[in-house]
Amino acid sequence: MAKTHVSTSINGEPVEFLADPGSSLLDALRNTLGLTGTKEGCGTGDCGACSVTVDGRLVCSCLVLAVEAEGAEIATIEGMAQGEALHPLQRKFLEMAALQCGICTPGVLISARALLEKNPDPTETEVRFGLAGNLCRCTGYDKIVRAVMEAAAEMRETV
């Protein structure tokens, strides 16, 4: 099948690629563009490992068609740190050991950032529901929730 030309922006940089009309944004990121920081845990929208934002909206990239990236602004885990400076969420995840195997971590971080953009001062329950789309099998979520709340507190102070 003929491929479609897609012009998009990923982490603030212009990107062009060719996509099969039926292929997912996740597939384009990982296999066409080499951005393997976004993970695939299920391919069916049930685990959140593939979380990215499209025009600021949190999505499962396995459920978005690659061609839908046309003209959009995509943000992935690779763009979360500013150079050497980690995002407060990334830093808190390290300091508070909020990851074990780390396969869920990129998706959890992207979801958490999207959550804090909407709600800078979430309760524990709000964090738990905000991250309910991101499966983590290793941590039992305890340290993830704490790290997100700590990061939120720090981000509120620095604003």
Next chain:
Amino acid sequence: MNVITDKLRVEDNKWIGQRTIRPDGADKVTGRASYAADNTMPGMIWGKVLRSPHAHARIRSIDTSKAEALPGVKAVVTAKDIVDFPLETSVLLGIQDMRWMCRNVMAREKALFHGHPVAAVAAINEEVAVAACALIEVDYEVLPHVIEIEDAIRDDAPILHDFARFEGKPSNIAGTMTAKLGDVEAGFAEADVIVERTFRTRPIHQGYIEPQACTVSYSADGRATIWSSSQGQFMVRAMTSLLTGVPQSNIRAIPAEIGGGFGAKTIIYLEPVALLLSKKSGRPVKMVMTREEVMRATGPTSGSFSTVKIGAKRDGTLVAAKGDFYIQAGCLPGGPLRGPVGCAFAPYDIPHVLSVGYDVVSNRSKVAAYRAPGAPLGAYAAESVIDEIAEQLGMDPLELRLKNTARSGTKAAYGATFAKVTFEETIEAIRDHEHYKAPLDRNPRPGVRRGRGVASGFWYNAGGESSAQVNITEDGNVVVTTGHPDVGGSRASIANVTAELLGVDHGRVSVLIGDTASIGYSNLTGGSRVTFASAMVVTQSAEKVIGQLKERAAKIWKIDPEAVHWENGEARPAGPNAGQFPPLTLADLAARASETGGPIGAGVQLNTAGAEPGFATHVVDVEVDVDLGIVRVLRYTAAQDVGRALHPSYVEGQIQGGVVQGIGWALSEEYLYDRQGRLENAGFLDYRMPVCSDVPMIEAVMLEIPNPKHPQGVRGVGEAPIVPPLAAISNAVHDALGTRFYSLPMSPPKVLARLDEA
């Protein structure tokens, strides 16, 4: 919370026990860490597996000619390409029997479950590979199938394997295991109270988020390189070698970062197939399982059907215990009998025990290890019965346990005589915890009932083979290499230990995981052994390095090496008699390494021993919504003897993660089959693992009672936390509702049905 009972060596620790940043952390929060599916190679093609659509069928023939003719297809393999291990002779690799592994990787005489691999294709892309699989013609003779244990052990059940015999007859019971102590019937004769109950659990999946994946490159010189994620690169090498006939020396297995395993990645599915596809096609081959393939065709853990009978005196003394554990093996023998048979009664000093396990095959995917393999099944039954005995005797369930704990010198039915038992301490930690004492509002609002439950658990823990190399770089820093994939922070622990021993800043230590060509043989990451074993070999390596450093300083100072001390990362003269010299730092000595004798570094390869068992006691509060049948965990506290927490955060993490897996096991996870023997819920939507909003914070109470047989006092941690939750939650639900469940999961439909009966 930390309860440190041995202050001696802990107080002056600078790095051990600190919550340092893990060495592999930055790459994991920025998306740079490379997991199995992240690898690519120039010229790489894609492999896909054709799987049986039948639960049980004889394979009469396979015709791959149409698939091979499809443009873009580069290679096809079937069972005839895999090394056959004839049924007559057992060939063991660790606990895995290659007779079963070769048939698990590719169906041979029969397809034994829906999803069983029957052929594989490599093609220029995944779409062509999938299309080619559809062109393979398999002539099946469909056979009657059997799924559940109770059906599989009936006399008229379809028999999976002609070779399996039980009591002289063809059977789906492929083996048994017994642990015995005293005379159990005589024991029951002494009992005032006897409780006997039957329990059922369903197979559940390990649920790692990273599907199995690998890239394999077989070169023209007959050498192969494997990139894959596993719980043991040496297992990958050995098993792939056995299944393909390529000698181990010609295979280099490179461990990718692993995205969860929990035991399931102690065996392989794809690597030998990909190697053979690469060999036939002359191209590197990448294979990645879909989630559906993971659920259908990689091992879940066993379901179980168990009867446990325990007898007690009126004063609460346990006098006899009997367990019959029917454990699902999946389609090929090898269920984790050792878990329930050995662990169920091990925490207790019971004079008369008879524990028998039955390995039951049926038309399901072959089980794989899952965290404390089999032990939660036995504990679920035993700890539920103990709860009932406490109720009948009117005793506090923790007091009943305290009265009967195994102690130093107690002989367990599975054979061991315990050296140092720390079970009592875990019970006391829960009994004295604010959680256990806190009042519970049993009916906080209409339609809601609350209850509290406790349970304990045991796991053997393990030592075994490990290798490490500690090298001092030319600029005076430290690189440590071990042979163990890091599933949850073991590099962080090793960095702490190394920094402590060498007396250098944590930031100067790098910890790497070697591939099979760069580090000595190391057994699997599993059984709660890695931190225990690798800290031991790293300690011995570091001690050798310190010996070298002292020698180098002695040479420079022209004094006896005995007269040199290593302290805070510096060599110093041992005392005024040794001479007056300014200290030499690691960097000083590294800079002068060539002139003083060459590179500085040492390695140790060892079969480690001294892994004392793990004990855990948990308390949980639940809330049952009687209109919806939903059980929610409100509060959870888990106490465990961890020996010494080299990195407390990752120790807590093991406990918290294990508990939440146990919550899923108790409340929502199960494999569901249709009448044709097809798994109905092969995905994360319908196979319901706990999500963030399902669970509360999990309080981990780490009891640090040093293991006297380990240089830092480490005790394995990872397995024990999944052992108590099943019974603890079931006991709490009983406390809430006054009715007891004898099967898991306690899912809403089951809870509602029970409430309707009442």
